[in-house]
Amino acid sequence: MFYREAGDFxxxxxxxxxxxxxxxxxxxxYAVLAVAFLVVPFIVNDYWAxxxxxxxxxxxxxxxxxxxxxxxxxxxxLGTGGFMAVGAYACYKFMTAFPDLNxxxxxxxxGAVTALVGVLxxxxxxxxxxxxxxxxxxxxxxxxxxxxxxxxxxxxxxASGQISAPERTVFGVPVTGPNTxxxxxxxxxxxxxxxxxxxxxxxxxxxxxxxxxxxxxxxxAAEIIGVNPLRAKxxxxxxxxxxxxxxxxxxxxxYLGAVEVGEAFGINKSFLVLFMIIIGGLGSIFGSLxxxxxxxxxxxxxxxxxxxxxxxxxxxxxxxELVIVGALIIGFLIAEPxxxxxxxxxxxxxxxxxxxxx
Amino acid sequence: xxxxxxLALMGALASxxxxxxxxxxxxxxxxxxxxxxxxxxxxxxxxxxxxxNARDGGIGGAQARVIECETGYNTEKGVECYEATKGEGAxxxxxxxxxxxxxxxPKVTADGIPLHTMGYGRTSAANGKVxxxxxxxxxxxxxxxxxxxRYLLSENGDSLDGKKIVLLYHNSAYGKEPIRTLxxxxxxxxxxxxxxxVDHPGQEQKSQWLQIRRERPDYVVMxxxxxxxxxxxxxxxxIRFPMENFIGNWxxxxxxxxxxxxxxxxxxxxxxxxxxxxxxxxxxxxxHVHDAxxxxxxxxxxGSVLYTRGMYAAMLAVxxxxxxxxxxxxxxxxxxxxxxxxxxLEMTAAKMEALGMAGIGPxxxxxxxxxxxxxMGIVQQWDASAKVWVPLTDFxxxxxxxxxxxxxxxxxxFAAENNIAARCE
Numbered sequence: 001m002f003y004r005e006a007g008d009f010x011x012x013x014x015x016x017x018x019x020x021x022x023x024x025x026x027x028x029x030y031a032v033l034a035v036a037f038l039v040v041p042f043i044v045n046d047y048w049a050x051x052x053x054x055x056x057x058x059x060x061x062x063x064x065x066x067x068x069x070x071x072x073x074x075x076x077x078l079g080t081g082g083f084m085a086v087g088a089y090a091c092y093k094f095m096t097a098f099p100d101l102n103x104x105x106x107x108x109x110x111g112a113v114t115a116l117v118g119v120l121x122x123x124x125x126x127x128x129x130x131x132x133x134x135x136x137x138x139x140x141x142x143x144x145x146x147x148x149x150x151x152x153x154x155x156x157x158x159a160s161g162q163i164s165a166p167e168r169t170v171f172g173v174p175v176t177g178p179n180t181x182x183x184x185x186x187x188x189x190x191x192x193x194x195x196x197x198x199x200x201x202x203x204x205x206x207x208x209x210x211x212x213x214x215x216x217x218x219x220x221a222a223e224i225i226g227v228n229p230l231r232a233k234x235x236x237x238x239x240x241x242x243x244x245x246x247x248x249x250x251x252x253x254x255y256l257g258a259v260e261v262g263e264a265f266g267i268n269k270s271f272l273v274l275f276m277i278i279i280g281g282l283g284s285i286f287g288s289l290x291x292x293x294x295x296x297x298x299x300x301x302x303x304x305x306x307x308x309x310x311x312x313x314x315x316x317x318x319x320x321e322l323v324i325v326g327a328l329i330i331g332f333l334i335a336e337p338x339x340x341x342x343x344x345x346x347x348x349x350x351x352x353x354x355x356x357x358x
Numbered sequence: 359x360x361x362x363x364x365l366a367l368m369g370a371l372a373s374x375x376x377x378x379x380x381x382x383x384x385x386x387x388x389x390x391x392x393x394x395x396x397x398x399x400x401x402x403x404x405x406x407x408x409x410x411n412a413r414d415g416g417i418g419g420a421q422a423r424v425i426e427c428e429t430g431y432n433t434e435k436g437v438e439c440y441e442a443t444k445g446e447g448a449x450x451x452x453x454x455x456x457x458x459x460x461x462x463x464p465k466v467t468a469d470g471i472p473l474h475t476m477g478y479g480r481t482s483a484a485n486g487k488v489x490x491x492x493x494x495x496x497x498x499x500x501x502x503x504x505x506x507x508r509y510l511l512s513e514n515g516d517s518l519d520g521k522k523i524v525l526l527y528h529n530s531a532y533g534k535e536p537i538r539t540l541x542x543x544x545x546x547x548x549x550x551x552x553x554x555x556v557d558h559p560g561q562e563q564k565s566q567w568l569q570i571r572r573e574r575p576d577y578v579v580m581x582x583x584x585x586x587x588x589x590x591x592x593x594x595x596x597i598r599f600p601m602e603n604f605i606g607n608w609x610x611x612x613x614x615x616x617x618x619x620x621x622x623x624x625x626x627x628x629x630x631x632x633x634x635x636x637x638x639x640x641x642x643x644x645x646h647v648h649d650a651x652x653x654x655x656x657x658x659x660x661g662s663v664l665y666t667r668g669m670y671a672a673m674l675a676v677x678x679x680x681x682x683x684x685x686x687x688x689x690x691x692x693x694x695x696x697x698x699x700x701x702x703l704e705m706t707a708a709k710m711e712a713l714g715m716a717g718i719g720p721x722x723x724x725x726x727x728x729x730x731x732x733x734m735g736i737v738q739q740w741d742a743s744a745k746v747w748v749p750l751t752d753f754x755x756x757x758x759x760x761x762x763x764x765x766x767x768x769x770x771x772f773a774a775e776n777n778i779a780a781r782c783e
Contacts, residue, residue, distance in 0.1 A: 047445070051438040096775075149555070150527060159538050159768055160480070160531035166775055177776075178464030256433060258460040258529045262431060262558050300438065303428075314428035315397075316387030325738050 003351040019201055020264035025348075036190055041183040049182035053294045054255045054324050057189040063276040063288035064200050065243025070274070071282035071322050072204050073236035074216030075125050079137035079268035082144030083241050084248030086114040086262050091249035092163045093223055103168035103176055103253065105191070110249035111242045117144075118241020125233050129219075141270055148261040176253045185254050190252060192241060201285050203239060213283075214237050231259075244273075279332060281341025290340040298325055380416075380691065382675060383443040383625055385436060385453040388655070391559035392455075392584035392707040394614045395664055397655055403666025404654035405647050406755070409639075410676055412646040417676055417681040420690055431584070433457045434464050440465065449696040449761070450474050450675055456532035466775070467491045472697040473685075476630045476671050477502070481535055481761075482768035484699070486728025488782040489769065495731030496722050497631045497756075500764060501608045502755035506579055507543045507630060507734040509605070511675035518549040524570055526590060527581040529555035536607070536770075539623035542760050543631045552699060560586025567593040580606045587615035595622030601740075602627060607733060611747065612663040616740045624742035627750070629735045632670045632719050634663050634747055639714035643669075663747060670718055701726055701736055703726055720753045726782035730765070733758070 007024045011018040018025040018315025044053065062080060069075050091110030094101060094293060121140040125133050148154050155163050174180050175188045203209050211232040214222035223229055259265070271325045280291020299321050306317035336343050350357070386400035387393055407422040416422060425446060427439035436458035452470045453459055453563070459479035466473045468546045472684045473492045475483065481500045483492035497505075510705065513516055525540055527533030537553055544551040552573060554566050560582065567590075570578060578599065594604050602625045611628020616669055640661050648657050659665040682699025691699070691745055704723040722731035736752035741748050773780065 047441040055434065159482075159535060160456070160460070161455075161534045162531045164460065164464070167777075178468035197777075256437065256461060259433070259462060260457050260460070262529055266558070307428075314386065314426045316430045318389040318430060325713055331483045 003348070003354070004061055005352075009280075011282045019301065033194070036194075037187075038192045042112075044182045044186050046182050047232060049186045050255070051300055052297060053186050054189055056293055057186075057193045057210070058250045058255055059273070059296050060198055060274050060277060060289050060292040061193055061250070062244050062247035063292045064197060064285060065240045065247060066202065066227065066273045067280075067282065067284070068200060068212070068243065068289045069236050069240035071284065071287070072209060073212040073214060073233065073240075075122075075233060075236060076130065076134040077137040077240070077270060078134050078267070078270045079121060079140035079144070079272065080244055080273040081265040081267060082141040083114050083118055083150055083244040083253060085144050085265035086241075087111060087245030087248030088252035088259060088265065089163065089261075090147055090245070091253055092156075092165065093154070095166060095168060095253065100310070102170065104188075106168070107246055107249040107253065111246035114245020114248065115238040115242040118237045118244070119234050122234055122237030122241075125237065125284060126230060127228055137272075141267055145261050145265060160260075162258050162260050163252065165253040168253070178255065178257070180254075189250055189254060192246060196246065197285055197289070200239075200243070204285070208235060208239075216283075274302070275329065275337075279339055281339030284341035286344060287339050287341030294340065295325075297329070371588045379447075380420050380449055380679060381423050381425060381447045383439070383446070383448045383451060383674075384424050384426045384453065385429050385439050385443075385455075385458065387429050387431045387454070389428065390430040390432070391561075392652070394588075395584055395612065396431065396454060398612070398614075398659035398662050398664035399668035399671075400466040401653070401655040401657070402665035402670075403452070403667075404668075405643050405660075406669045406672035406676070408647045408652050409643050409655070411648065412652070413642060415678045418689040422676070427460060429453065431455050433456075433461050434454040437461060437664055444469060444471060447693070449679065449691065449693050450700070452476065452671055452675070454478070455469075456480075456535070457530060460531055461491055463489070467757065469693075470697070471693040472700050474669075474671070474675065474700065476674070482765045482772065484728065484765050485700040485769035486533070486727050486729040487724065487782050488778055489729060490781055491697060493724065493729045495703070495724055495729060496705075496719050497608075497735055498534040498730055499607070500761040501730075501733030502629055502631075502735055503539040503579075504543065504706045504761055505733075505737075505754045506605055506607070507540070507547065508735045508754055508757065509751065510577060511547065518547045520735050521549045521577065522573065523549050523551055523582065524573065524575040524578045525551065525553045525567060526570070526578055527553060527555055527655045528560060528583055528586055529557045532583060532609075533581045538764060539761055540579075542764065543757075545610065546760065556582070556586055556590075559584060561589055562594055563589050567597050567599075570599065570684075571597045576603060578604045578611050580585045580604070580611040582606060582615075586610075587612075588618045591616055591623050591626055595619050601625035605629070605737070606679065608667075611738060611740075613747075615663075616742070617745070619740050626740045627749070628738055628740070630663065630678075630738050630747070630749075632667050632736050633717050633736065633749060634661075634666050634738070635749075636661070637666070637715050637718065638671070642714060666718070670715070672714065673713060673718075674703070674705070677705065677709070682745045700724060700727070731762070 001023045020029055047058045066080050069077050087110040090113035091106045094106040094109050124136045155161050165176040167174050173184045174186050211227045215232045265351050276291035278293045279294055281287025302321045307314055384400055387396035404424050406423050411421050418633055425443050428434040428437050452474050456478050458473045462473055475494045477497050479494055481490040481498040483494050484498055486574050497750050540551055556566055557561055604626055606628035608629045615624035618627055623779055678700040681688055682695045686695045701724055706721055710718055720732045720734040733756040736753055737749040737750045739750050
């Protein structure tokens with residue numbers, strides 16, 4: 001009734017090609033942005049920022065990154081944790097080597113370095129596909145973690161091998177280090193997510209994105225119609241790693257403040273991001289966000305309900321949490337193999353006809 | 359109206375003198391590859407607070423409240439737990455994880471809540487001039503490394519010249535901590551140091567022990583935790599490495615680390631920062647806590663090495679809280695007052711005896727400059743047939759002239775990096 005195309009007239013091609021062609025969707029999108037930028041910063045506290053919102057925003061960036069590579073370009077990667085580590089360590093090196101450099105640039109440079117490393121590890125993708133590529137990227141994961149553990153230059157020769165983020169400010173407001181306020185770190189990460197999500201959306205519906213998708217759908221056919229697989233695959237690796245690197249840099253500098261590479265960027269992080277995009281929906285920006293929300297927020301929610309609400313034993317709750325999240329993942333994938341994004345699409349389809357389905 | 363007034367009066371009376379609880383969060387881990395160590399420690403920690411509440415009516419009349427939060431030894435969950443509990447009026451954090459400690463050091467300092475990392479965490483936090491809110495008494499990793507080497511010196515007629523020592527360590531901040539001290543000591547005493555890393559979680563150590571077999575070291579020193587310890591002891595037995603030349607640090611010397619290897623683990627040595635044995639306080643815990651059905655966990659760990667250490671940690675927290683109450687003349691202390699209490703803490707033999715824990719730890723006192731205590735540790739040996747840890751030595755003092763300058767160097771680097779002005783002047 002309210003959610004419909006009827007009456008929403010487009011008078012230009014630009015208007016016709018916009019991301020949210022339905023007026024209701026558009027307003028909802030603006031409303032979400034308005035709440036995120038204008039309401040949440042005023043009510044957010046330390047717990048919400050550090051336990052819920054920051055991890056969600058940062059994992060969402062990582063999920064978008066992997067979704068570009070896996071969802072849009074069809075190249076499976078298990079190296080996400082390692083690439084996040086590259087972003088984090090590059091950001092750390094820039095932060096400590098150039099103390100006057102603004103943190104936003106350190107994060108971006110961290111992403112740029114990761115893009116280069118990603119291209120390097122993406123080279124084998126020209127020859128190998130599928131499972132074999134997954135194993136090659138798995139090697140990247142282990143190699144990178146080993147490298148950051150092994151070479152003391154990366155952690156500035158600290159005794160423990162940990163890197164910790166010194167205080168850096170944006171417009172005089174600290175966003176890293178101990179004296180940050182919840183709203184500042186939240187807004188800093190939110191700006192990155194919104195800009196990157198916007199970038200990803202526009203990349204994926206332009207020429208670059210179309211070449212990626214043609215490679216995903218059938219690489220030989222794509223090559224025959226003139227898509228350069230070298231370029232397509234390597235740009236996908238570069239763009240994906242750039243996103244993942246930024247997520248890693250934010251994860252280290254803004255969210256955790258101190259990391260130890262084996263624990264923070266281990267293989268389980270690669271799987272976590274892969275689960276996010278599979279559950280959220282491959283080849284969908286919304287799916288990346290939904291998947292990140294599902295994997296990050298659900299455990300926190302369950303913990304608060306089981307321990308805080310029912311007062312159960314913490315160990316029991318921790319075990320149950322694994323069981324429930326696992327069962328939900330299986331349940332979701334059986335009900336909708338294309339992920340939460342597809343469920344969302346179906347809901348919208350139904351809404352268009354509501355209340356007069358035929 | 360009368361009724362209402364009466365009700366209001368009754369309500370006011372019932373609430374009585376509003377003594378808030380003293381909150382002690384317990385960032386425990388009862389799940390994951392490190393749970394074997396996390397469970398007994400947390401049980402001991404919680405049981406001691408329950409004992410103080412039941413037997414003494416709380417700390418100086420104020421009840422202690424323990425909030426447990428499961429971290430799974432995971433830093434992200436650790437942050438979540440910290441944020442979730444700090445608003446409850448937390449007095450002191452003891453995360454039992456070096457990784458989480460590194461995360462919390464800047465946060466607690468900004469929030470004004472003390473952090474007590476007993477025998478773990480950042481070694482250079484012993485320098486109170488730089489780390490205002492972090493305490494690692496009674497001992498730290500560099501002390502442990504020094505104590506281990508001093509023990510080996512005493513076994514070898516004060517000379518380790520030309521000996522080969524392997525450090526087998528957990529490849530994390532925790533395991534890497536002792537390397538710097540051991541390197542210094544190897545220069546000083548002329549022994550040959552090889553470091554071999556074991557990756558998290560430590561179930562796979564075949565190649566490391568192959569390397570040890572090839573290198574034929576005189577001694578293996580281990581910095582392990584969780585499942586890594588059991589595997590290492592088993593692997594050492596497999597290559598028939600003489601157990602009496604294998605020394606774990608104090609996080610690699612609990613019952614569950616050696617029992618899986620059975621008889622083969624006989625003779626394995628480990629450091630300890632607290633004495634184990636039949637302390638009178640266990641009888642009190644049995645009657646007041648376990649028999650009253652308030653035991654943390656399943657109550658099966660009473661008296662084990664890590665249970666005792668958890669209880670010791672809780673005891674130090676309670677004593678610091680008492681000191682804070684005396685200093686500030688109030689039972690209802692804040693985190694800032696708790697910090698003052700920790701800084702003024704003095705543990706004497708008489709005090710420990712009065713608590714039913716005679717000789718559980720060394721005597722030490724904390725000061726503004728020294729947050730690290732005395733750093734003493736004992737060496738204990740596993741007797742597989744009797745299934746007990748037998749103390750081999752009394753408390754051995756570390757070489758402060760070796761660790762001291764390292765602590766100053768590392769903490770001053772931290773201070774310079776974070777623009778911290780020195781205190782205590």
